[in-house]
Amino acid sequence: MKPIRLILIPTLPGQPAPFMIVAADGGVLERGALTPDALERPEPMRTVAVCPGADVSVRWLDLPAGGAAQLRAAAAWRLREDLAVTPDRVATVVGPPSGPGEPRLVAVVSHGLLQAWSDYLDSLGVRPDVVVPDMLTLAEPDDADVVLAVTFGENAALRGRRFAVTVQPDLVDLVAGDRRVVPLQDPRTVEQALAAAARSPAINLLDAGDRDRAASRAGWRRAAGLAAAVLVSPLLLTAAGAARDDIAARRLEAEAVAAITVAAPELAREADPAAALRRRAAAAPPPGGVTAAAAALFTAIESVEGAELEMLVAGPDDGVKATLSHPAYSDIEAINLRMAEAGMAVTETATLDDAGRIVSDISIGARP
Structure with missing residues (x-):
């Protein structure tokens, strides 16, 4: 088995990407960081990219036997109530069977995000063979009452029995419920988990393929038809x-x-x-109403150094609007990324310079 490069895709574009090269025996041969558009291109080799798990939905579903395309269509049909988008906008991937009669691991991710990650990796000079969400780099714990937790960037990746999700740190206890959270803080332990994931990834988000994307353009009706062919x-x-x-x-x-x-x-x-x-509807109060929008906005603002809330208003027709003061134009993009984690979208409606600071009017709606 040849060496494998494992790359951690950062949450924000333009940032360097940490990487390590894993030997056949799981040892780490090299560590470093790749920079977008660097003059020196990395050596070609099999590459496993770890993407932000907060942007990937993971489930375990009971699926009937069938071909790969039929299984993906059946999974998409089962998840139709949970997804507020049409199938042409998402990739649905089914993992390998874990045993006879066992539920199958299913991951759903936006085609747009997959393309954005591929473009970012292309700027690093690498082509991914596998893309796996960060929470699935952890092995499933033997104890059903335990949830393993690892920090990736600003988020926490959680892994339990038939459970995997990446959330903000302040939501860990809420999401874990009655299960005991066991943080993995030893860098060597985390590195070993990443090395094992590089050699044997739990799922590959690239498995959806262009062929399935073309097939999905027929909408949920096509997915229902393929699912019926299986069932x-x-x-x-x-x-x-x-x-x-x-x-x-x-x-x-x-x-x-x-x-x-x-x-x-x-x-x-x-x-x-x-x-x-x-x-x-995107301009109306987002899911959870004004209270949820305000809580998400306060959390997003706290993550941006120097950002301040000047005004927050809400109306039955105009939805939730706010005025922010911040030091840089890119701050709104950072706030939008944090709001997206809560299922909300930020639309910038006006911007002006005021004594060396930026003042932006925004509206908050549901994420499309």
């Missing part, structure tokens, strides 16, 4: 039920569009009234 087999009644559900879904979709145009007649002129309503 049906000899039961014709199941197929009839699936067809009935598809017809009902189309009827409900038509009724929803009609309801939108009745409630907001001006949207009837839009090519896609539902999409127009989603854009309008």
Whole structure:
């Protein structure tokens, strides 16, 4: 087995990427950091990239037997209630089986993020063979009552039995629930976990592939069809039920569009009234209301040195708006990244210079 390069993708673009080269026996041959657009290109070798786990959703699902594309479609169909996006915007990846009758590891990530990470790695001069979320670099603990925790950047990666998530440090106890959190703070232990993940990654987010992305453009209906192909087999009644559900879904979709145009007649002129309503909803109070938006905004502001909240207002029609004072134009991007972790999006509506500081008006809505 040849050496493997493992790279940690940073949360913010433009930052250096720590890396290490792992030998066949798991030993570390080299450590360092790669800088975007450096003059010297890294040596070609198999590369495993560890991406920020906060941007990846991980589940364990009971899936029937089937081909790779059918399994991904079945998983996407099972997760349809949890995802507020159409399938062409996300990659759904199913991990290898862990045993007969065991649930399968499923990861979902935005195609846009996958492309952004690939572009970043390209700026480092490397091409990834594997992309794995940071929380899945930890081995599953033997004790079901234990959750392992490792810090990656500003977030904490948690790994338990059939459980993996990356969250802000102040949410660790809440997310872990009754399970005992065991922090892994010894750098050597963390390095060994990363080396093991480099040699045998739990999942590869690149496995979705362009072919599956093209197939997913047909929408949830296509995913439902492929899932049915896996689930049906000899039961014709199941197929009839699936067809009935598809017809009902189309009827409900038509009724929803009609309801939108009745409630907001001006949207009837839009090519896609539902999409127009989603854009309008983004300006309304985000999930959790004003309190959740304010809490997320305060946390985001605290993460940016020198940023201050000047004003916070909320109205039934205008949603949540705020005025921030901060030292650099890039601060809003950093705040937006933190707000995205809470499922919210920041839109900058106005900016001006005031005595050497930047004053920005923003609106807070649901993350699209």
